[in-house]
Amino acid sequence: FQFTVMVVGESGLGKSTLVNTLFNTTLYPPKEPLPPSAERAKTVAIESIGADIEENGVRLHLTVVDTPGFGDFVNNDDSWKPIVENIESRFDSYLEQENRVNRIKVIDNRVHACLYFIQPTGHSLKQIDIEFMRRLHTKVNLIPIIAKADTLTDEEVADFKQRILADIAHHNIHIFQAPTYENEDEETLAEAEEIASKIPFAVVGSDKIVETPDRRLVRGRAYPWGVVEVDNEDHCDFVKLRQMLVRTYMEELREYTNDVLYENWRTEKLYS
């Protein structure tokens, strides 16, 4: 089946690295650094990259939609526009397929989740974060994540998460909340709550294998003062993000997109 995830955040927040880490694949090859004289983009671009991968024995076609340029200009007014337009054009093309007489094979390339990367300032959300999320939370499942979380101590992560959630609540922004079902067993409910309690996930990404001081080989980042391990839950919430996105909630993300976000858009379109 199809799963489309969009990544949004300013350049240098580790987006490409995180996508590679999440799907354990070099979806994004290492970047060739631009020469200083290179012409810099003037508007937000929308680029897609696809791959067939297998998760939990399930084969899926993964599409990652990148949004280079977002937040990178001196003036970022309306930088959310090309992104909203892209999401809605996918709704349009789905509606068109649904409306065909002969609906043999509907290809669902709607955006099922949007990973929004928050710069680890340690203060609170930036203006651009709030502007973006306000415009997009009714169109796509928003999953805000704290980028490069190895910049923050445990205490700073806890405070930062609290302030981010306060900002989100204050601006009435709806971020993706995994639904819980009454008929689920204790263990699944506990796991769902465990995941929910970590939002926004503070993640570290790495496509490199490094050796820890006690000689284990892990995915991580090696600093002179120690090694951050991506898959170590005492170091960051990467495992939780992966569980939420890939193992536990891929189905819910697609259903919510179809049953709620797309339906609301379709209804609005009919009556506008």
Add this chain to the structure above:
Amino acid sequence: FQFTVMVVGESGLGKSTLVNTLFNTTLYPPKEPLPPSAERAKTVAIESIGADIEENGVRLHLTVVDTPGFGDFVNNDDSWKPIVENIESRFDSYLEQENRVNRIKVIDNRVHACLYFIQPTGHSLKQIDIEFMRRLHTKVNLIPIIAKADTLTDEEVADFKQRILADIAHHNIHIFQAPTYENEDEETLAEAEEIASKIPFAVVGSDKIVETPDRRLVRGRAYPWGVVEVDNEDHCDFVKLRQMLVRTYMEELREYTNDVLYENWRTEKLYS
């Protein structure tokens, strides 16, 4: 005597922490986090904070000029303007004092150095960095520093420094280069070269004392995977920045401001 340093960079790059670390004083008290409903600034502000400190047995009046709001808006067009205006108004007030008949006590509150904080993206300079530096390098001694350098591995720091210097060269930006004199001894020259080779300094700041795994008490940041030490030259260039700013070059920074930057501005003003 008077020493005035300006700090510029977007919110959350550790500017207040670094100032406290540099002068070993709580010049900036811990920030009270703003509530989500707080009205956010709309323009760049200029705020000064002063303190009498002693460095190397020399008493000096230190003024730190902060520029909250720079780079923080969705639209940062012209965010350099209030900063350039502030620097020039200080030139104006110095010129006015010089022109008085009775020049008893001239107070030099011109900006002697500007610490420009670069976000540790790992790629290259952002548009706003280039825009700012192009506008200010002829008005003030620019000292670019890589903020929160504990975000970068040793290899990433080396690559990032190279690309930053390439960007700076490409745009003909003049950053402060400490002058070297022919009559200096071998040791002083070697020290000067050692400092110059680290530019732009990759710094880590901390006003907290933490304990290292081998039980030393140091200024630093404690992570689950290790302790970054501010004063450890294998961890960051903080010591070099401090040497350049406080021990070695405070005199040169003030002289260059007076003999070159101010003089050029004064000449331009006379002929404009």
